[in-house]
Amino acid sequence: xxxxxxxxxxxxxxxxxxxxxxxxxxxxxxxxxxxxxxxxxxxxxxxxxxxxxxxxxxxxxxxxxxxxxxxxxxxxxxxxxxxxxxxxxxxxxxxxxxxxxxxxxxxxxxxxx
Amino acid sequence: xxxxxxxxxxxxxxxxxxxxxxxxxxxxxxxxxxxxxxxxxxxxxxxxxxxxxxxxxxxxxxxxxxxxxxxxxxxxxxxxxxxxxxxxxxxxxxxxxxxxxxxxxxxxxx
Numbered sequence: 001x002x003x004x005x006x007x008x009x010x011x012x013x014x015x016x017x018x019x020x021x022x023x024x025x026x027x028x029x030x031x032x033x034x035x036x037x038x039x040x041x042x043x044x045x046x047x048x049x050x051x052x053x054x055x056x057x058x059x060x061x062x063x064x065x066x067x068x069x070x071x072x073x074x075x076x077x078x079x080x081x082x083x084x085x086x087x088x089x090x091x092x093x094x095x096x097x098x099x100x101x102x103x104x105x106x107x108x109x110x111x112x113x
Numbered sequence: 114x115x116x117x118x119x120x121x122x123x124x125x126x127x128x129x130x131x132x133x134x135x136x137x138x139x140x141x142x143x144x145x146x147x148x149x150x151x152x153x154x155x156x157x158x159x160x161x162x163x164x165x166x167x168x169x170x171x172x173x174x175x176x177x178x179x180x181x182x183x184x185x186x187x188x189x190x191x192x193x194x195x196x197x198x199x200x201x202x203x204x205x206x207x208x209x210x211x212x213x214x215x216x217x218x219x220x221x222x223x
Contacts, residue, residue: 004156042117042213043157043200056210090156101147102211104156 003027006091006105014113015081021108023074023091029103030096032074034066037088037107049074081112115140115205119214126191126221134186134217136201146184147211148177149200157200191221 004025013019025032034046048056049068063085065077074091088109092102118137126132138146145164149157161170163179170177174195176187186199198216205212 006156040215042215043202043211045210092156101149101159101162102157103159104149106155109154 004091004093004103004105006108008108009106010109012111012113013078013081018079020078021076021089023105025072025093027093027103029093030071031094032068033092033102034074034076035090035092037090043090083112086110086112115203115212117201117203117212117214119201119217121217123218126219128192128221128223129190131189134199136184136214137182138203140203140205142206144204144206146179147202148186149202151198151200193221193223195219196221
């Protein structure tokens with residue numbers, strides 16, 4: 001499999017649940033990113049990892065917790081989310097930190113009920 | 114503050130009817146301007162990077178141009194398969210982060 005793969009594609013969770021989003025890249029890139037995409041809003045950068053080290057946390061609430069165990073995998077752990085957290089969560093990677101064009105995954109459509 | 118504004122918000126074209134999408138930006142030192150295409154239910158797909166005013170890039174029916182204040186994505190004789198949301202993003206020297214616009218949703222009818 002090539003490119004950036006995100007699972008699951010769709011997720012519905014209650015506000016008291018704990019779930020995780022997974023991202024895997026098969027491109028040999030060194031940097032990975034989490035973005036949030038809400039309707040009628042620009043993509044919002046959430047977290048940036050370079051060579052498995054977090055280099056940016058863009059004022060994201062602590063109910064979102066990222067994890068990067070190696071340069072190919074990125075997780076976003078979710079707990080006690082709010083309905084306004086419902087959005088499309090996109091993972092991206094780039095060969096070098098902050099050098100585009102980023103390669104995006106297809107995203108996880110998250111609904112918090 | 115670095116900012117990206119895309120217009121129009123939505124555009125409906127007949128097949129073969131050429132048009133342009135606009136991306137206006139304000140940034141303190143432009144490192145690069147990027148165009149992406151996003152299909153429903155999918156992540157953005159990289160199209161072009163432009164680095165300096167006067168630069169142009171082409172891919173099939175798409176041509177991107179750049180000035181010091183804006184970029185245009187020209188679509189020549191579009192086909193229904195060109196229907197998508199087109200996103201523009203800028204990268205500034207001082208932050209290195211991509212700043213996205215809200216996109217233009219293009220629909221091309223046969």
